[in-house]
Amino acid sequence: MSNVLEVTNLSITFDTPRGNLRAVNDATIALEQGESIGVVGESGSGKTVLSRAIMGLLPGTATRTGSIKYMGKEISDLPEKELRELWGTGMAMIFQDPMTTLNPVRRIGSQLTESLTVRLKLSKKEAHEQAIELLRRVRIPDPEGMMRKFPYQLSGGMRQRIMIAIAVSCKPELLFADEPTTALDVTVQAQVLELLTELRKEFNMAMILVTHDLGVVAGHTDKIAVMYAGDVVEMAATRELFTNMKMPYTEALLKSIPRLETPTGTRLPVIEGRLPDPTKNEPGCPFANRCPYVADKCRAEKPPLKDTGNGHLYRCWFPIGGEK
Amino acid sequence: MAGSGKAHMRPDGDRILEVNDLTVEFNLGRGKVVKAVSGISLDLIRGETLAIVGESGCGKSTLGKAILQLPKPTSGSVNFLSKELTTMNKHDLREMRPAMQMIFQDPISSLDPRLPVSEVLAEPLRVWNRGNEVEINEKIDELLRAANLDPAVVRDRRSYEFSGGQCQRISIARALALDPTMIICDEPVSALDVSVQAQILNLLQDMKDRYGLTLIFISHDLAVVKAVSTRVMVMYLGKVCEVAPPDDVYLRTRHHYTKALVGSVPIPDPDRKISAGLMQGEPPSTIDPPSGCRFRTRCPAATEQCANEEPQLREVAVGHFVACHHPLEA
Amino acid sequence: MFKNFWKKPLGFKFATLWLFFVVFITVTYDLFPFVKWDRISDMSQGDGPFKVPGHFLGTSYDGLDMFTALMHGARMSTFVAVVSVVVGGGIGSILGITAAYYRGTYDKIMSSMFNMMLAIPNLVMSLALISVLANGNNSHPATNTRRLIVLTISLTIVIIPILGRIARSSTLQWSSREFVLASKSIGTKNLQIIKSHIVPNVAPAILAIGFFAVGVVMIAEGSLSILGIGIPGGASWGSLLAIGRANLEYAPHEVYLPVLCIAFTVISTNYFGDYIRANLDKRESKI
Numbered sequence: 001m002s003n004v005l006e007v008t009n010l011s012i013t014f015d016t017p018r019g020n021l022r023a024v025n026d027a028t029i030a031l032e033q034g035e036s037i038g039v040v041g042e043s044g045s046g047k048t049v050l051s052r053a054i055m056g057l058l059p060g061t062a063t064r065t066g067s068i069k070y071m072g073k074e075i076s077d078l079p080e081k082e083l084r085e086l087w088g089t090g091m092a093m094i095f096q097d098p099m100t101t102l103n104p105v106r107r108i109g110s111q112l113t114e115s116l117t118v119r120l121k122l123s124k125k126e127a128h129e130q131a132i133e134l135l136r137r138v139r140i141p142d143p144e145g146m147m148r149k150f151p152y153q154l155s156g157g158m159r160q161r162i163m164i165a166i167a168v169s170c171k172p173e174l175l176f177a178d179e180p181t182t183a184l185d186v187t188v189q190a191q192v193l194e195l196l197t198e199l200r201k202e203f204n205m206a207m208i209l210v211t212h213d214l215g216v217v218a219g220h221t222d223k224i225a226v227m228y229a230g231d232v233v234e235m236a237a238t239r240e241l242f243t244n245m246k247m248p249y250t251e252a253l254l255k256s257i258p259r260l261e262t263p264t265g266t267r268l269p270v271i272e273g274r275l276p277d278p279t280k281n282e283p284g285c286p287f288a289n290r291c292p293y294v295a296d297k298c299r300a301e302k303p304p305l306k307d308t309g310n311g312h313l314y315r316c317w318f319p320i321g322g323e324k
Numbered sequence: 325m326a327g328s329g330k331a332h333m334r335p336d337g338d339r340i341l342e343v344n345d346l347t348v349e350f351n352l353g354r355g356k357v358v359k360a361v362s363g364i365s366l367d368l369i370r371g372e373t374l375a376i377v378g379e380s381g382c383g384k385s386t387l388g389k390a391i392l393q394l395p396k397p398t399s400g401s402v403n404f405l406s407k408e409l410t411t412m413n414k415h416d417l418r419e420m421r422p423a424m425q426m427i428f429q430d431p432i433s434s435l436d437p438r439l440p441v442s443e444v445l446a447e448p449l450r451v452w453n454r455g456n457e458v459e460i461n462e463k464i465d466e467l468l469r470a471a472n473l474d475p476a477v478v479r480d481r482r483s484y485e486f487s488g489g490q491c492q493r494i495s496i497a498r499a500l501a502l503d504p505t506m507i508i509c510d511e512p513v514s515a516l517d518v519s520v521q522a523q524i525l526n527l528l529q530d531m532k533d534r535y536g537l538t539l540i541f542i543s544h545d546l547a548v549v550k551a552v553s554t555r556v557m558v559m560y561l562g563k564v565c566e567v568a569p570p571d572d573v574y575l576r577t578r579h580h581y582t583k584a585l586v587g588s589v590p591i592p593d594p595d596r597k598i599s600a601g602l603m604q605g606e607p608p609s610t611i612d613p614p615s616g617c618r619f620r621t622r623c624p625a626a627t628e629q630c631a632n633e634e635p636q637l638r639e640v641a642v643g644h645f646v647a648c649h650h651p652l653e654a
Numbered sequence: 655m656f657k658n659f660w661k662k663p664l665g666f667k668f669a670t671l672w673l674f675f676v677v678f679i680t681v682t683y684d685l686f687p688f689v690k691w692d693r694i695s696d697m698s699q700g701d702g703p704f705k706v707p708g709h710f711l712g713t714s715y716d717g718l719d720m721f722t723a724l725m726h727g728a729r730m731s732t733f734v735a736v737v738s739v740v741v742g743g744g745i746g747s748i749l750g751i752t753a754a755y756y757r758g759t760y761d762k763i764m765s766s767m768f769n770m771m772l773a774i775p776n777l778v779m780s781l782a783l784i785s786v787l788a789n790g791n792n793s794h795p796a797t798n799t800r801r802l803i804v805l806t807i808s809l810t811i812v813i814i815p816i817l818g819r820i821a822r823s824s825t826l827q828w829s830s831r832e833f834v835l836a837s838k839s840i841g842t843k844n845l846q847i848i849k850s851h852i853v854p855n856v857a858p859a860i861l862a863i864g865f866f867a868v869g870v871v872m873i874a875e876g877s878l879s880i881l882g883i884g885i886p887g888g889a890s891w892g893s894l895l896a897i898g899r900a901n902l903e904y905a906p907h908e909v910y911l912p913v914l915c916i917a918f919t920v921i922s923t924n925y926f927g928d929y930i931r932a933n934l935d936k937r938e939s940k941i
Contacts, residue, residue, distance in 0.1 A: 042517040043488075141605070155606050156380075185379035185544060187603055190588040212518060215590030239594045254592055256522040258547040264570040267529070268522035268551060274487075392839055421841035434832040438854050447850075448840040495836070502840070 002072065004174050004206040005031040005054070010066035012046075012053050019279035023049040025230045026066070028305075033173065036200060036207040038217030038238070041227035042253075044275045050227070051178055051210045055093060056083045071173065089119050092167035096179040098159035102151040108162055109147030112169065119170045134165040138195060157188035161195065168199055175200070175207045181216065193220050214254060218242065226250050229275055229286040232305070236312035246312065246319035248291045285317070293318055328363040329637035332567040332645040340505060340538055341368035341391070346400035348383070348390045358610050360386040361397070362562040368506065373532065373539040375553035375570070377546055377585070381607055382559040384542045385429075388508045391540070392424055393417060405505065422452055422502035429511035431491035435483035441468075441494055442479045448501040467497040470534070471527065489520035493527065500531060508540045513548060525552055546589055550574060555643075558582050561607055561618040564637060568644040578640055578651040580623045617649070625650045666929065669922035676919060679725050680732040703907055712907050714898070720911055723894060727912060730890035731919075734806050735871040742813025743864050749814070750821030751856060755829050755848055765822070768815035776874060777881070780808040784883045802885055805878065809871050820863045824856040858934040865927030869920035876916055891915050 012024040024046040031037055041047040052058055054068055056075065068076040070090065075083065087093070095101050103111060109131060116127035128147075135143035138161040151159055160180060167175060177196065181189035197220050200207050209221055217224050218238065225235040226247065234247040245251050255269045262268075273290035276282060284299040285291070291298065295318060303315045308323065333342070348361040361383040368374055376384045390397040393409050402409040404424060409417060428434040435444055445464045454460065465475040471493040483491055492512060499507050509528065513521040529552060532539055543549050549556060550570045558565040558579065566579040577583045584603040603622055608614055616634050620626040627650065635647045641654065659667070703712045703720070711720040753764035788800040828834070829852060837847045872891075878884035879892030886893060891912040898908030 042519060139604075157606055186546075186590075187379060187584060187588045188606065189590070191604065193590075213590060214518075214592040218592045218594045219590065219596075242592070242594050253519060256519045257592060258521070258525070258545070258551040259591070260547050260550055260574050260586065260589055262547075262551060264550055264553075266551065267526055270522045270526060271519045389835075394835060394838055418841045418843075421839060424839075426836070426839045428832040428836060430832055434836050436833045436851050436855070439850075447837065447842065451840060451842050451846070498836070498840075 002033065003030050004033050004071060006069040007054060008067045010050070010053060010064070010068065012049055012058065013063050015061050015063070016279070021278045022230050023278065024053065027232045029225060031206045031208070033206055034204040036209060036221045038221035038224045039208060039210045039227060040212065040214055040217055040224060042212050044229065045227040046230040047210050047227045048178065051176055051208060055091065055176055089170050090172055091174045091176065092172040093176040093178065094163045094167050094180050096182050098156065098163045099151060101163060102159060104151050107147065108149050108151065112166055115166055115169050134169055138165045156184050157192060160184060160192050164195065164199065168203060171203050172205060175205050177207060177209045179211055182211065196220065214257060230278065231286065231315060234314045240312050244312065244321065246308065246314035246321065247316055248293050248320065249287050251320060328365065328563060328634065329647060330365045331637045331639055333365060333367050334369060337369040339367045340370050340405055342403040343367065343391060344401045346387065346390060346402065347398045348386050349398045356611050359562050359613060360610060361390060364564055366557060368538055368540065370538055371536070372554045373541055373552055375541045375543065375549040375556045376559060377543060377549050377556060378559035379544050379607065381561065381610060383562040384559050385510050388510050388540060388542050392426060392508060423505045425499040425502065425504040425507045427495050427499050427507060427509045427512045430515055431488045431495060432483055434495050435491055437483050440480045440482055444494065445498055445501055448498060452502060463501070467501055470500065470531070471497040488516045489523060492516065492524050496527060496531065500535065504537065506538045506540070508542070510542045511544070514543065514545065521548065528552065546585055558585070561610060561613050563618050564647055565619065566646050567637065572641065572644045576641070576654055578644065578646040579648050580625055580652065581619050583652060665925050669925040672918050672922045676728050676732055680729045683725065683729050711911060714905060714908050720907065724911060724915055727889065727891040727894050728915065730885055731872055731875060731892065734809065734875050734890065735868045738806050738809035738871050739813055739864055739867045742810040743817040743860065743867070746814040746816065746818030747821040747860055750818040751825045751848060751852060754822040754825035755852060768818050771811065771815040776808065776812040777878065779811065780805060780878055781883050783808045798886060805884060809874060813867055813871065816867060817860055817863060821856060821860050824859045825852055828852055828855045858930055862927045862931040862934060865923045865930065869923040872916055872919060
């Protein structure tokens with residue numbers, strides 16, 4: 001199985017008035033065809049910058065080093081014209097706020113058929129029929145009626161489904177979902193995530209799911225990359241990550257999430273302290289000032305990426321449960 | 325679901341708030357009316373934390389603001405500390421405000437970006453003449469420290485220089501400035517990162533214990549709600565579905581909507597799959613809600629009775645009330 | 655804003671210096687011995703700039719010193735422009751801010767009123783007002799003062815809805831922010847909220863457009879003067895233009911010098927307006 005996506009040693013810095021801001025440090029991720037990876041992190045972790053970098057959507061103030069290969073071909077320095085060719089046919093994206101990605105003054109139908117006629121070179125009639133079929137596929141009631149509606153007439157969940165329909169219309173190899181359900185209600189979120197998983201399996205699409213919610217990735221991804229302060233601090237197959245967690249950060253994150261199972265009235269464990277300043281290059285592990293297991297070595301030297309032996313990567317001098 | 329009723333009211337308790345048949349409707353013109361809150365009754369016993377849970381459009385935020393008369397509800401009564409708020413004149417209502425405060429969802433937008441934090445906190449103290457400038461400054465420092473913020477660092481900065489969590493702390497400090505009796509928290513942690521949520525929830529709990537507050541906690545996140553509340557009220561499309569202690573809502577769910585809500589919460593455990601099959605579709609419009617039980621269009625157990633008759637809240641276990649014609653088995 | 659003055663871009667320095675100069679003359683004209691220079695020269699008539707000693711910007715065809723005439727004209731042009739924008743902006747802002755804050759019927763009435771006022775063409779209105787209220791002997795000083803007042807009033811009326819709408823739309827944005835609701839829940843009175851929360855946040859937008867408006871009014875005054883209904887007698891730059899029109903062939907500097915003055919002023923005020931707006935955008939993007 002060839003790799004759909006190979007990101008190697010990707011580092012991204014921004015030139016800001018306060019200095020050089022390191023948003024992503026040395027990230028390496030690989031995705032096989034049909035595989036899905038969840039990129040989890042909080043604000044400031046670099047997950048959004050990473051996904052935008054892979055998509056090719058970074059602003060001009062960013063400096064990028066490292067390589068991004070899509071289907072074996074280097075795309076990190078492609079001119080925008082060629083990148084655009086890729087978007088829609090090979091790589092598709094859905095974002096958090098469908099209102100800003102959908103054109104508010106055009107009908108749904110025309111937005112759907114546009115990508116079909118432009119990319120797949122279908123005739124208008126064929127595109128129209130395919131669009132209706134797509135709407136049916138994403139479980140929109142009354143697809144014919146929907147074609148004539150405008151985005152403002154729809155709820156968030158509906159709009160997100162339309163986004164998904166547009167995204168998969170050209171059967172892409174790779175789907176980016178950047179916080180696709182963060183703005184949705186929890187019942188709608190569950191439906192949209194299930195829909196994404198179904199479509200992924202049907203079209204054998206690889207997917208990068210960027211989110212801050214560990215619960216969302218737990219049920220819908222094959223593997224997970226946890227990011228903190230610009231580093232990929234842990235990466236493993238989903239079940240392996242949850243059962244054999246190595247990083248104190250991942251453990252602390254998991255513990256601080258309010259759960260339905262927690263008895264009422266328990267005080268939630270909290271990660272004290274704050275993110276390190278991304279403009280300063282301080283030695284040691286970036287999580288050191290907040291880690292409950294911190295030791296002197298952690299403050300002095302930044303831990304390298306290590307492997308447990310079965311593809312579970314982590315960055316810690318004293319991982320939970322030892323080095324295996 | 326979507327019913328009304330007063331079975332869950334507790335007339336014998338030490339109630340600081342009693343809301344009866346509260347209705348909030350917005351006129352959109354051309355005969356269209358948004359029925360955001362329809363005939364809801366609730367009460368608050370001193371010292372408890374009542375959580376109001378529901379998804380967007382259920383009216384929970386509108387309910388919270390209507391209790392504070394911001395703006396006045398369309399009809400119904402709100403009795404706070406034995407005074408009827410809905411019929412008060414502007415001046416008397418204003419006098420009641422220090423006792424009932426609010427914390428908002430968007431931490432950054434709830435602070436005036438032009439003002440330094442010291443001014444933000446000074447405003448309530450100056451409006452109500454709580455001392456001279458020296459005393460006010462001392463109180464500001466005290467409030468900041470109570471919210472786990474360092475006054476020296478924070479005082480002269482503006483809201484956009486802070487993270488969401490810090491802004492929310494400042495909002496909490498502001499809400500405490502007038503020594504309120506009741507604080508309505510409108511989705512206070514929804515806009516925050518997961519690890520920061522825990523900090524703020526703990527802070528709210530600490531403040532509640534320290535200052536003897538009574539809280540109304542509005543949220544769409546059942547898990548968050550369960551961690552902090554003593555009583556939970558589930559809302560749907562302007563009506564109440566279920567009222568119960570948090571454990572009962574989760575472990576002994578009796579309402580179909582609550583069950584769907586519980587089932588949709590993403591669980592950070594790869595072995596536990598969510599079953600989204602429990603509920604499909606989207607909530608109907610609040611302009612033209614379904615007759616009878618408003619949840620019947622998405623309920624797996626709906627019958628004709630549900631279309632004809634609006635269910636009323638009734639007690640199904642001690643302290644556990646459901647508005648449903650065919651509640652789930654215990 | 656004026657910190658590090660010398661480090662600012664060239665445009666900023668030019669604009670500030672020019673505007674400072676203009677305002678300075680407007681304010682201090684009567685105090686200085688300029689009046690002494692305002693004499694008709696027998697020696698020179700219609701010579702261009704730098705040609706005649708003692709009149710470094712030349713003289714008009716009738717022998718008046720151009721430099722003095724321009725300074726004299728600065729006064730009136732500035733007065734009309736600044737007063738109409740300040741008064742019009744003040745009234746418009748009050749109406750616009752209160753309309754957007756309180757909403758309801760009052761807002762509907764205000765918006766309709768603004769729209770109606772905007773629909774009236776300012777040139778036609780000024781013509782009508784002046785011909786009715788300030789008609790009379792052109793050289794009688796009382797008529798001139800009346801003309802000046804009516805002209806200023808008509809331009810003020812033009813400015814009210816322009817800045818009023820800016821104030822209204824900006825207030826609509828800001829009053830829906832949660833911190834306004836927070837102040838209400840604290841018990842702050844509405845007037846206090848408007849004063850301490852709305853006005854400071856809305857002011858930059860109004861100021862920015864206000865600066866543009868000064869330039870617009872100055873040009874409008876010039877147009878009105880050319881049409882003959884502005885300020886007569888060469889008392890403003892527009893008026894000088896109107897008079898100089900006749901002598902364009904022989905003494906073109908009578909036309910291009912006032913034009914340059916107006917142009918520089920408009921460029922400077924536009925620059926300031928842009929500058930304020932750019933700073934405003936920067937601040938907004940942080941939020």
